[in-house]
Amino acid sequence: MKATPSPQQLKHEKQLAAEAALRWVRSGMLLGLGSGSTAALFISQLGAAVRAGQYQIQAVATSLASEALAREAGIPLVEPRRGMRLDLTVDGADELNTELQLVKGGGGALLREKVLATAADYLLILADSTKLVPQLGRFPLPLEVVPFALPWILDAVAELEGKPVVRMSRQQPTEPARTDQGNLLVDCHFQSIPDATSLARHLQQIPGLVEHGLFLGLARAALVAQGEQVLVYTPGAEPQSLPGFSAFP
Ligand SMILES: O=C[C@H](O)[C@H](O)[C@H](O)COP(=O)(O)O
Numbered sequence: 427m428k429a430t431p432s433p434q435q436l437k438h439e440k441q442l443a444a445e446a447a448l449r450w451v452r453s454g455m456l457l458g459l460g461s462g463s464t465a466a467l468f469i470s471q472l473g474a475a476v477r478a479g480q481y482q483i484q485a486v487a488t489s490l491a492s493e494a495l496a497r498e499a500g501i502p503l504v505e506p507r508r509g510m511r512l513d514l515t516v517d518g519a520d521e522l523n524t525e526l527q528l529v530k531g532g533g534g535a536l537l538r539e540k541v542l543a544t545a546a547d548y549l550l551i552l553a554d555s556t557k558l559v560p561q562l563g564r565f566p567l568p569l570e571v572v573p574f575a576l577p578w579i580l581d582a583v584a585e586l587e588g589k590p591v592v593r594m595s596r597q598q599p600t601e602p603a604r605t606d607q608g609n610l611l612v613d614c615h616f617q618s619i620p621d622a623t624s625l626a627r628h629l630q631q632i633p634g635l636v637e638h639g640l641f642l643g644l645a646r647a648a649l650v651a652q653g654e655q656v657l658v659y660t661p662g663a664e665p666q667s668l669p670g671f672s673a674f675p
Contacts, residue, residue, distance in 0.1 A: 461517070466492070469496050473501050570610070572635075645661070
């Protein structure tokens with residue numbers, strides 16, 4: 427059995443993936459900035475490169491937390507506007523498979539993440555070696571839900587056989603967690619998701635469910651760090667080592 431990487435090894439892998447992602451960035455790009463610990467490492471490296479004059483870029487962030495990090499890192503931010511297309515969105519994931527189907531939202535930012543993944547011409551995912559799984563579902567699938575609809579959503583998810591758990595706030599454990607939009611989060615324990623497309627279709631039909639954390643057909647590439655190596659996964663293809671990869675945006 428493969429040994430579980432230590433927290434230091436995981437941080438190192440995230441750092442390697444974040445560093446590698448800079449190869450996708452070009453001056454003049456409008457970028458989407460993801461959320462979570464891996465995306466945060468990318469934001470800080472991108473900020474350093476921007477401050478060093480390496481790139482002139484603008485960005486939109488997928489969460490208030492990432493917006494604050496980007497501002498601190500010196501990355502110029504713009505507001506969403508009509509007709510806006512992003513050249514590249516760089517984000518993390520809670521789970522991914524080799525088809526580049528993703529589970530996202532462990533940090534609660536899935537709604538804005540999906541907006542910026544969809545508004546981007548190229549979604550690049552950064553992951554440490556623990557995120558790549560043969561089948562999605564080990565990580566509970568997050569949902570963002572309108573508070574009024576919560577009881578019915580819990581019933582509907584239970585019918586789909588995904589044990590629903592309302593996420594609680596880390597700061598105030600007796601209160602439910604709130605998203606940047608003021609909505610609630612429900613984590614659905616499916617154990618395994620053999621057909622993500624069908625599950626997504628069912629979830630989309632539940633009223634009051636604002637967004638689910640399945641990201642299907644959105645990622646163009648994923649950088650998965652394993653030890654000292656970074657592999658580039660593209661949907662349905664064999665992984666390539668980074669030095670040989672040439673299909674940048
Ligand atoms: O809502 C959070 C996002 O989907 C993150 O991208 C995801 O949880 C991965 O986060 P991390 O890089 O901290 O593992």
